[in-house]
Amino acid sequence: MNESEIFEIEITDVYNYLFSYGGQSHFFRNLAENKKFSGSKCLQCGFVWCPPRLHCSKCYGATEFVDLVDEGEIITFLELAIPPSSMKNFKSALGVALIRLDGADTCLKAIVYSKGIKLIPGTRVKAKYKNRINRISDYYFETV
């Protein structure tokens, strides 16, 4: 087929959501209202999930929400040459890291403002918050 024979049309689809976090809602509500992180602790095996899970995926036990401090250590840090769209107006050097909050047995993925320093595993970080918390991009971490 010649290029001139190809027929193309412009289409724009827009989808509006009222997206529910379901059983994970407590994590976002606790952050939005109290600026506190939450994990969920398995009542059977004691594993602390953060992000929280209503059910323990290791032993299938029930879990209960627990408050966590908003400080922890970097497990892996990745420098970003291109910021995520939620951060595109921010001018400082940043990266994304796997962070284990104190008391949790799993990691969160979060933005870290690195001030141009390559952060190594074990670096201590503390959370900072935007005014309104809807997503995980509405908090970030800085070195302590």
Next chain:
Amino acid sequence: MKVGIVGVGLLPWKIRYPDKTYFELSMDAMKNALEDANISPHEIDNVVYGISDLMVTFVRQCCPSTIIQDYIGMSRIPSVRVSAGAVSGAMAVRQGMIEILSGMSEVTLVIGVGKGMDLIDPKTGKRSKEFLKTIMLDLDTTWELPVEPLAAANFSFVIQAHMDRFGTPTEEQMAKVSIKNHGNALDNPLAQSGQKITIDDVLKSRRISGPTKFFDCCLYSEGAAALVLAREDRAREISNNVVWIEGVGNCNYRSYMPAYSDLGRIPCQHIATKKAYDSAGIKEPLKELDIIELHDLISGIEIISYEELGLCDLGHGGTLIDEGVTARDGLLPVNPSGGMIGNGHATGASGVSRVGEVALQLRGDAGKHQIKVKHGRGLTSCIGGPGISQCCSIVMGVSS
């Protein structure tokens, strides 16, 4: 009872096929596979599709397999669609094998197709941001997507963690993989991205995230591939050059949150490939395989894959590329077709074409990029989304 690959149908990889829909591409791939097998469409009694969920947005069509099934004239027979991100194609081959071994089919057609480049911004004429937004839906949309700019960042995390833990791969080693695969693609007439580049070209290319730069990444493409699988007795009737499926393993691992022992590794690939090796009786892959075609979404991932595939100890994958072990004329060529870095990547099509490439190589039908076949055995190992959570590994051989 065994299952054999009796027909391979591959298409050129292109940035965009504006003149073909996804069902038209599927027809082209099917016709190539049937011609290769020298059978008529009426001998197919079952179809398995490897089509990723991304296609719902890419081509604005749910259940695209139904549209394809009608277009390729197979409405009379059963079909099933497999979706597993970038692993969709390889999983479809596995599913096709299962359907034959279960007795539900004698001759199964497997089609993998991916098309996404109609997502173009009419103002700029370039790929729209919605294309990458769609790819990003392969990540955990609550716990990863909002903080990651590109899907490549997800893979870069694994590479960075591996570097933190083992000191490798170095960026020079990553560059050598990029040079190898871009270079191999020059001898593959179907490849999209064959080019001669240097270490300096790679190291100076635009940085994407962490250690990953532009030339370390595969490019997104459009394409389709098809295979004809047959039950052992039918395979022997159809072809005197059958490539047998000797071992299969797959794994659908945890979502992104790693256990600390997982850091910098691809656990799903280790688990899936061990299953495939055990089924096929492979104990020393470096000595028993002639070829590996794997998913080199990013160059550093290929190096980590060498370790997960048991070609070397953990932390030593970089040595294999340094010493030329995985070059096309090396002890065990990896991605002699160019892999994804050299060919391009379209979910669904990639996995089926990796299996097809190994089959053609083992048959001695790979043309200019043919490798020396000594043992008559090869491996495909496809990893993919979300992130690197799923893997399907398939051992093939030409022994009777």
